[in-house]
Amino acid sequence: MAFRLALTILAGIAMATATPTAYSQQVEGIAAVVNDEPITTLDVRNRMRLIISSSGVQPTEEMLTRIQDQAIRGLVDETLQLQQAREFELAVEEAEVDDAIADIAARSGATVEEVESDLAASGIDIQTLRQQVKAEIAWQILVSGRYRSRIRISDQQIETALDRYIQSASQPQYRLGEIFIEITPQGGEERAVGVIQTIYGQLRQGAPFQAVAQQFSDAASASAGGDTGYLPLSGINAQVAEAATQMEPGQISNPIRVPGGFQIIALIDRRDGQVIEQLNLAQITIPSSRLTDANRAALVRAAADINSCDALEEAVSGVEGAFVTNLGDVGANALVPTIRDALSGLEPVAATSVLDTAAGAQVFVLCDKALTGPGVPNAEQIENQLINQQLSLLSRRWLRDLRRDATIEIR
Structure with a gap:
């Protein structure tokens, strides 16, 4: 039966290039039934055309049978997803489908009109793509609504994932x-x-x-x-x-x-x-023109008591001539060796000893530090990745359960 269906669909695809009258005269049958809802051979043929058109394959007879399997499996899953959407009274607005197709077109470097024209040239009804997109949107909403609030990502999970990313970045x-x-x-x-x-x-x-x-x-x-x-x-x-x-x-x-x-x-x-140590720094400076033994000694005492980067101005208020500069995030590899060596081994929040530089007497305060590198995400990005991984797993399990409990007949 599967082989005969493939030949029937192959003939249908070939007829897409025939006259509209000949094509419209083809008698459609039922390819599958999902919980009493039919999937027609026209549905399968349109999906096969969509797969062939979007994948760029040149279908042999053997490949066509594989594409048929792929088309039927996809249509069965989408039917189950849309049945669930109806059960939960979830309606996907046409405007949402329009936006999704516009996004597909943009990622392909094309306009929506060009996508529709390409589909029509391949004998594909735009409703075939719209139905696929609608099922994807509905399923994403269902999965998120059912599971998203149950997923909890701990700080420990984020730290562990970040450590893995940092190790891999090297x-x-x-x-x-x-x-x-x-x-x-x-x-x-x-x-x-x-x-x-x-x-x-x-x-x-x-x-x-x-x-x-x-x-x-x-x-x-x-x-x-x-x-x-x-x-x-x-x-x-x-x-x-x-x-x-x-x-x-x-x-x-x-x-x-x-x-x-x-x-x-x-x-x-x-x-x-490549892993780079990113340092969040502030510096305290007494310009050379105002430097004395007295305020230098006062700076040494003030630096020893620093325990917060939010109160640096207050910490040096008694040091005559001293001012604070927030340097922000600086890569350790961008620092001159003298400053980098002075910061080496410090943990936030801590200050270096007083350094004599071209600017005068300076203290560098390490407010925070982190390892980063190509592809290393921040904590929020890691949390989203972990959530999406769990949602993807739960989505596959839910769809598997729907297949198991459904009445599916492939003809």
């Missing part, structure tokens, strides 16, 4: 594109091998990696076109890391067997790691 970093095909209980390893080999063949023929990843990859990075961002080798699967170290930017790997499935990677970029 290592060489690799920015990868990835396509992951999962070995599922239903399809087994044979199906996964077939899919990954077919996709690899398409990539070798010039299909855009980002578009193929977005349509076919089972990895969480699929929505970003497979882009993993910069990762240290310690954060990459061992087999994948071995392949990445032997690649040049722009190259695509052979299929790699990894836990749970198969993976193809593209090396987008790599960079050396």
